Amino acid sequence: MKSIDWKPPLLVLAVLLGALLLIGSPSTWFTLTVAGVAMGLLIFLMAAGLTLVFGLMDVMNFAHGVFIAVGAYVAVSAMKLASGAAGADSLLVNLGALVPAMLAAALAGGLLGLFFERVIIRPVYGQHLKQILITTGGMIVAEQLIHVLWGPDILQLARPAALKGSFLLGDMALEKFRLSAVVIGLAVFAAMLVLLNRTRIGLLIRAGVENKEMVEAMGYRIRRLFVAVFVAGSALAGLGGALWGMYQESVTVHIGASMMVLIFIVIIIGGLGSVLGCFTGALLVGLVANYIGFLSPKVALGSNILLMVLVLLWRPQGLYAVGK
Amino acid sequence: MPEPLLTLSGVHTHIGHYHILQGVDLAAPRGELTMLLGRNGAGKTTTLRTILGLWRASAGGVRFDGQDITRLDTPAIAARGIAYVPESMGIFAGLTVHENLLLAAREGPLRDERLEWIFRFFPPMKKFWDLPAGNLSGGQKQMLAISRAIVEPRKLLLIDEPTKGLAPAIIQNLIAAFAELKKSQTTILMVEQNFHAARSLGDSVAVMDAGRVVHTGRMADLAADEALQTKLLGLSLEAHQ
Numbered sequence: 102m103k104s105i106d107w108k109p110p111l112l113v114l115a116v117l118l119g120a121l122l123l124i125g126s127p128s129t130w131f132t133l134t135v136a137g138v139a140m141g142l143l144i145f146l147m148a149a150g151l152t153l154v155f156g157l158m159d160v161m162n163f164a165h166g167v168f169i170a171v172g173a174y175v176a177v178s179a180m181k182l183a184s185g186a187a188g189a190d191s192l193l194v195n196l197g198a199l200v201p202a203m204l205a206a207a208l209a210g211g212l213l214g215l216f217f218e219r220v221i222i223r224p225v226y227g228q229h230l231k232q233i234l235i236t237t238g239g240m241i242v243a244e245q246l247i248h249v250l251w252g253p254d255i256l257q258l259a260r261p262a263a264l265k266g267s268f269l270l271g272d273m274a275l276e277k278f279r280l281s282a283v284v285i286g287l288a289v290f291a292a293m294l295v296l297l298n299r300t301r302i303g304l305l306i307r308a309g310v311e312n313k314e315m316v317e318a319m320g321y322r323i324r325r326l327f328v329a330v331f332v333a334g335s336a337l338a339g340l341g342g343a344l345w346g347m348y349q350e351s352v353t354v355h356i357g358a359s360m361m362v363l364i365f366i367v368i369i370i371g372g373l374g375s376v377l378g379c380f381t382g383a384l385l386v387g388l389v390a391n392y393i394g395f396l397s398p399k400v401a402l403g404s405n406i407l408l409m410v411l412v413l414l415w416r417p418q419g420l421y422a423v424g425k
Numbered sequence: 426m427p428e429p430l431l432t433l434s435g436v437h438t439h440i441g442h443y444h445i446l447q448g449v450d451l452a453a454p455r456g457e458l459t460m461l462l463g464r465n466g467a468g469k470t471t472t473l474r475t476i477l478g479l480w481r482a483s484a485g486g487v488r489f490d491g492q493d494i495t496r497l498d499t500p501a502i503a504a505r506g507i508a509y510v511p512e513s514m515g516i517f518a519g520l521t522v523h524e525n526l527l528l529a530a531r532e533g534p535l536r537d538e539r540l541e542w543i544f545r546f547f548p549p550m551k552k553f554w555d556l557p558a559g560n561l562s563g564g565q566k567q568m569l570a571i572s573r574a575i576v577e578p579r580k581l582l583l584i585d586e587p588t589k590g591l592a593p594a595i596i597q598n599l600i601a602a603f604a605e606l607k608k609s610q611t612t613i614l615m616v617e618q619n620f621h622a623a624r625s626l627g628d629s630v631a632v633m634d635a636g637r638v639v640h641t642g643r644m645a646d647l648a649a650d651e652a653l654q655t656k657l658l659g660l661s662l663e664a665h666q
């Protein structure tokens with residue numbers, strides 16, 4: 102198979118080690134690292150669809166945050182409906198609440214994505230400025246609808262009973278929910294790698310991200326593929342939103358919009374259209390946000406922008422440039 | 426005479442505000458290699474792209490294999506049996522040689538006899554089977570682009586300047602491969618600036634200038650007539666070598 106470019110993963114490793122030196126205490130470092138990886142993987146879930154959508158069709162979708170928000174809100178309602186099972190003493194019963202809630206969040210994200218693609222984005226193919234304006238407008242309208250449906254207040258999104266609290270490893274605490282987020286994020290990443298590298302659809306997506314015109318000249322309808330990727334990406338955003346809401350244990354209407362800055366940083370760092378880049382970039386952003394949040398809270402957001410600038414100075418097309 | 430496999434009649438193409446093709450009449454007879462010649466900017470690439478629907482003809486018509494394909498979209502046109510090797514080659518750099526060919530084989534799995542046939546023209550395709558296409562040399566990329574076009578039998582190949590930028594030895598290889606390919610009776614419409622290649626491969630020829638076809642005939646006749654070459658192409662073809 103293909104050789105992998107190992108420099109970006111080494112950069113992640115360097116960040117991990119550098120942080121250990123700066124932070125000093127291994128247990129603090131460990132907690133921050135787990136938090137950073139969990140956050141990074143959740144950002145990856147939310148960002149993966151957007152990077153493919155941009156790569157395939159050059160579509161700038163500023164409404165992506167709405168798919169995140171709607172996933173989080175649907176999860177709030179679903180968990181409330183299943184609050185008995187979510188509060189029960191058994192992990193298995195908890196999963197009976199959590200899994201349907203996550204699926205409902207993904208479904209809601211996917212359906213809203215389908216609607217956006219059909220109604221809002223389709224008329225403005227190839228016109229970036231219009232895409233930005235109209236998707237931003239769509240986002241505002243959708244946020245208002247969320248207000249109407251769920252009200253303006255901050256809502257609680259409780260974790261299921263078995264995922265509250267931490268495991269203790271010596272003096273190091275490992276939050277159960279963070280660990281679950283890591284597991285889910287890695288599972289989705291692995292599934293995406295298999296899909297992209299081992300299936301014909303994946304082959305078409307990778308080729309389409311590189312050169313859409315050539316894929317069409319070979320006789321394939323890339324539009325249908327794009328709709329499928331758009332919906333799948335929106336569903337992942339919905340799932341990511343639900344998990345992110347649970348990570349923070351609360352949900353506001355801006356939960357998606359507030360993540361968009363980090364998401365854009367991630368897909369730019371990773372290289373537009375690259376899933377591997379998105380994954381690596383998300384880890385970097387999650388780790389840096391947590392390390393700097395601890396070391397010097399005032400510059401937390403600035404630190405990720407600085408990270409982006411440094412990466413782009415090193416590799417102007419992002420960590421894993423997609424050959425156009 | 427049988428109907429040519431491909432016929433363009435009075436084709437006009439606009440790109441933005443520019444009126445690029447201004448009534449192109451062109452035919453590619455079945456089983457022949459038709460050379461499309463012309464100065465830089467004459468409209469050769471635009472003609473190929475219009476046939477494939479990558480640009481839309483604003484007037485006129487394109488018939489392929491007895492049917493009007495002018496209004497079809499690109500995937501539908503390609504699916505009728507047209508393969509395209511663009512000037513830029515259009516290979517997928519992040520995909521391996523194998524994956525590039527896999528994608529080009531629309532009808533199903535790769536056929537061993539067909540691959541062996543391709544490997545005979547282009548041995549590096551076998552050697553670099555699992556290498557990302559982006560790592561190939563320029564000549565090998567061109568071989569891959571052509572292999573992709575013939576990985577399944579197609580009725581018509583549109584090939585844009587296959588020898589552009591390649592070293593003379595590689596060009597010789599390509600010419601030999603095309604000569605071999607011609608034995609399979611595939612219909613080819615090829616744009617070529619290299620005279621040696623054009624003369625040794627072309628059966629018929631069409632010369633474009635300023636968005637129109639200004640000459641059609643047999644390649645051998647044009648190759649023998651230096652005065653006509655000078656008139657049509659500015660320099661004599663001999664001088665292009």
Ligand SMILES: Nc1ncnc2c1ncn2[C@@H]1O[C@H](COP(=O)(O)OP(=O)(O)OP(=O)(O)O)[C@@H](O)[C@H]1O
Nearest residue numbers: 440441443445463464465466467468469470471472
């Ligand atoms: N995308 C485009 N936008 C505007 N004008 C274009 C575009 N593509 C081609 N043209 C113009 O159309 C004319 C024909 O171009 P075309 O590429 O078809 O020529 P060509 O015969 O293939 O030339 P060459 O031998 O240089 O490849 C040129 O004047 C070119 O500048």
Ligand SMILES: [Mg+2]
Nearest residue numbers: 469470471512
């Ligand atoms: Mg050209």
